[in-house]
Amino acid sequence: MTPAPLIIYGTIAIDTLITPNGRADAVAGGSGIYAALAARLMCDAHTLIGVVGDDYPAAWQELYESAGISFQHIARLPGSTFAWTGQYEQDMNLRTTLKTTEGVQALWRPELPMDLRRCEGIVVAANVTPPLQVAMLSQCNPSAFKLADFMKSWIIREPDYTRKLLSSVDAALMNDEEACEFSQTDDPYAAGLALLRAGPSYAIVKHGSEGSDLYHRRDDGRIDFFHCPALHIEHAVDPTGAGDTYLGALAGYLSKYMKGSRPMWEEMQKSVLCASAVAACTCETFGTDGLVRLSRDEAKRRIATLTNQAGFIQPIFD
Numbered sequence: 001m002t003p004a005p006l007i008i009y010g011t012i013a014i015d016t017l018i019t020p021n022g023r024a025d026a027v028a029g030g031s032g033i034y035a036a037l038a039a040r041l042m043c044d045a046h047t048l049i050g051v052v053g054d055d056y057p058a059a060w061q062e063l064y065e066s067a068g069i070s071f072q073h074i075a076r077l078p079g080s081t082f083a084w085t086g087q088y089e090q091d092m093n094l095r096t097t098l099k100t101t102e103g104v105q106a107l108w109r110p111e112l113p114m115d116l117r118r119c120e121g122i123v124v125a126a127n128v129t130p131p132l133q134v135a136m137l138s139q140c141n142p143s144a145f146k147l148a149d150f151m152k153s154w155i156i157r158e159p160d161y162t163r164k165l166l167s168s169v170d171a172a173l174m175n176d177e178e179a180c181e182f183s184q185t186d187d188p189y190a191a192g193l194a195l196l197r198a199g200p201s202y203a204i205v206k207h208g209s210e211g212s213d214l215y216h217r218r219d220d221g222r223i224d225f226f227h228c229p230a231l232h233i234e235h236a237v238d239p240t241g242a243g244d245t246y247l248g249a250l251a252g253y254l255s256k257y258m259k260g261s262r263p264m265w266e267e268m269q270k271s272v273l274c275a276s277a278v279a280a281c282t283c284e285t286f287g288t289d290g291l292v293r294l295s296r297d298e299a300k301r302r303i304a305t306l307t308n309q310a311g312f313i314q315p316i317f318d
Contacts, residue, residue: 005122006255007049008036008126010036010125012074012081027287028063032048032049033064033244033288034244034248035245037288039252040068046255048074049112050074056076056081085099085100093208093210121144122145126247147250149247166199166200169199170202172198173204174206176188179191192215196216196217202216204272211230212230213228214227214272216265226269231280233280242283250271250272253270254268257270257271257317273303273316276306277299
C-alpha cells in the first residue's frame, strides 16, 4: 500500500519544564517536533513545517535529522526561537503556562510550496496560534484530510479563530479542560458533541492518564463513540508533548493505513489506539528523549498491549 503524504505544521521550541519529579531547563520541544517524532513511527514519509531562530542549537537539528525528521521546510530566521515554560501540579494532568516567548514565530507566516499545496493526504495543524493554523490550512488542498489540536489559552484569547478553525477541519483534538472551556460545560461528553456541532466529523477529547474519547458524526446525524484507555506506565516523569505525540501518531497511522480519502470508523479507532500507546511513552522522560529512542518495534509492542487491554479484536496493522 502506498502511504499517503503527510504534512505537519507546529512549533519547534525551547522548553523549560517543571514537574513534581524535577526541572529541565532549555530542552528541545515544540508541538511540531513531538508530532513528527511520533508520525515517523507509524509511516514512511512526512513533511514538517515550522520556523526557528538563529539560537536553535545545530546539535538538536542533527539529532532530529538522524531520527528521520527533515528540516528542509523549516525556516531559520534571525532572532529567538519560540520558547515555553510550564509547571505541572502533583496531578500531572494539570499544568500552568508560566511563560511563552513567541520569538520569530510572531512574525513568520507559513507559505507552502506548490507541491505541498497539492497534497491530497493528511494535513496536521499542531498547536500553534489559531490564526496561524487557519492560515496554513487555507493553503492546503480541499481534498486533504485535516486535523487540528487546540490549547486552552488560545481558545480563550481567539474565540472567533477557534470556531473558524473547527469549521475547517475534519478532526479536532482537545483535552477535556479545553473542550469544556470551548463548549462552556462541565460535562466532557457534552463537550465532545459540541465539538462535532462546530464542524468536524471527528472529535477527540483527551483525558490524560484516563485515556481518550473518539466521537464521529455520521452523515445521517447519528453519533459513534469509542473510549480508548491510556497505556499504563510505571512512572510518569513529564507529560509535556503527550498530546502532540498523540496527534502525530494518529496522523501517521492514517497516512499509511487508511484505504480511502477519508478514514472509516474502524480506521479511526485503530489510529486512536496507536496514538494513546505512543503518547504514553512520551511521559517516561523529560522532553523528547524517550520518543527519540523509541523504535517502531517497541511502539508496535506497546500498541499491542493497549489493544488487548481495550478488548479491541481487529488487527491494527494490515
